[in-house]
Amino acid sequence: MEDKIRWGILSTGHISKKFADALAILPGAELAAVASRNIETAGKFAEKYSVPKVYGSYEELADDPDIDVIYIGTPHTFHLRNSVMCMRKGKAVLCEKALTINAAEAREMVRVAREENVFLMEAMITRHVPLIKKVLGWINDGRIGEVRMVKASRCARGVFPPGARQMNPELGGGSLLDVGVYVISFASMIFQKPPVETVALGHIGDWGSDEQGVAILKYENGEIADLSFALRTAAVNEAYIFGTEGYIKIEDVFAVPTKASLFIDRVESANIEEPITGNALNYEAEEVMRCLRAGLKESPFMPLDESVQIMEIMDNIRKPWGLVYSNDNRL
Ligand SMILES: NC(=O)c1ccc[n+]([C@@H]2O[C@H](COP(=O)([O-])OP(=O)(O)OC[C@H]3O[C@@H](n4cnc5c(N)ncnc54)[C@H](OP(=O)(O)O)[C@@H]3O)[C@@H](O)[C@H]2O)c1
CATH class of the missing domain: 3.40.50.720 (NAD(P)-binding Rossmann-like Domain)
Structure with missing residues (x-):
């Protein structure tokens, strides 16, 4: 052993x-x-x-x-x-x-x-759950044709005490770094390249960090990712991957999903269910x-250069919001 x-x-x-x-x-x-x-x-x-x-x-x-x-x-x-x-x-x-x-x-x-x-x-965590590996299998097998769009939402409806990490800008709090990272990383995993254009809107809440946001990322060949993230909004947490031949729906709860369906001509043609063992961090x-x-x-499955690229995308998303973290300028 x-x-x-x-x-x-x-x-x-x-x-x-x-x-x-x-x-x-x-x-x-x-x-x-x-x-x-x-x-x-x-x-x-x-x-x-x-x-x-x-x-x-x-x-x-x-x-x-x-x-x-x-x-x-x-x-x-x-x-x-x-x-x-x-x-x-x-x-x-x-x-x-x-x-x-x-x-x-x-x-x-x-x-x-x-x-x-x-x-x-x-x-x-999302990269390592069994369902995602099967979804990537569908894509690699060409089941939905050429992937053209991704739509994903990761929203938590948190009720946080004052100063809680999730909302505290001094601790890098806010929806972008806390939950936005899941959907941005998801789009990166699907398209396997950095976007060439980023447009984003965010709302800075009473706590001084971003309460919610949306980002649209455009890639070299016109692929588009439509992403939303929030910390006090009871939204559905699901993801879609749209291709030229069909689409995949990953059901709530994204970012640790267990169910996905494949649609061709708007008709469900296959589905998978992959239960989680433990709390998935395993x-x-x-x-x-x-x-x-x-x-x-x-x-x-989570290369380091890609993690850096994901941080670059998040820098670009928050730049127009004027959102600055406490140690932003330390390096
Ligand atoms: N993968 C997931 O599903 C998931 C879920 C939630 C959070 N996270 C990530 O995990 C990290 C921690 O989140 P959390 O929710 O566990 O936070 P948390 O409950 O606030 O715990 C953070 C811990 O960090 C330590 N710490 C060191 N310096 C600190 C400071 N100045 N203020 C507060 N804590 C400090 C403390 O441990 P000691 O007192 O023992 O030193 C504290 O208990 C974040 O990066 C978050 O994005 C991941």
Whole structure:
């Protein structure tokens, strides 16, 4: 049997807890250590998830020689700093989406990964769920002809306490980085190239970050993506891929979908249902472990240059909105 991959979790918030749940059901994974800015918080997390080693600083986790890979679950504004610190100490990194707050930071993160020759991946969950692999199979088999348009919506109807990460511009909050990244990444996955034109409207809400937005991306051969994202709107979360011969509907809930249908001449001609195992974060963790075992430094399902391109698209989307994050001009 292959040796276990030893994971460390850096930070103890909402998604780090879910990631601990995901590792618990993943064969070959060992949650070996957790770090928080506060040792007591780390201790409580360790007790709940049976983690043997506990650190009261992120640096101590990165210094642990018995950790193979570190999961970064901090707010967007800290992703660069936390990931670089871990990679400089030789650790592989799985960093939550959005990879950073802007393209300059993403380029720097990727530069360090390559300089240190360590594995790095943006935790873009959608790419790794089984349904998406089957949908890509339909497209690659030419079932809908040439893909011409994508339409996708990812909206959360959150009720956030004042200062919550999701809305706090100081922490890179707002709909674009929090949920817009899913639909932008989805369009990027389908078209496999950066857009040549971007038009976007966003609304800056009372909390000072973008409450909701829409973006239209146009690609080299006239392909178009029509994308919406929001943080306090009860919209449907689904995606469509339209081709010259037919279209695919990915049902709610996008970005972790389980059902899709294929329509030819407006008639449903096939459908697939792929239930999720666990909370789905296990799929991205599994991909990291596959890459580490194969000696890969990045995943073919979420390449690093593409993560940088996605950040470039988000920079272009928010530029006309005048939306600036706290560490936007630090590099
Ligand atoms: N893939 C998904 O489905 C998904 C879902 C939700 C969120 N996310 C991503 O995960 C990341 C974290 O989101 P979350 O909802 O888990 O956030 P959260 O609940 O606020 O947790 C963030 C954690 O980061 C640490 N942290 C370090 N510096 C901080 C600061 N100045 N202010 C606040 N927290 C700080 C804290 O851990 P310590 O106190 O232990 O240091 C905190 O618990 C974001 O990038 C988000 O986009 C992904």
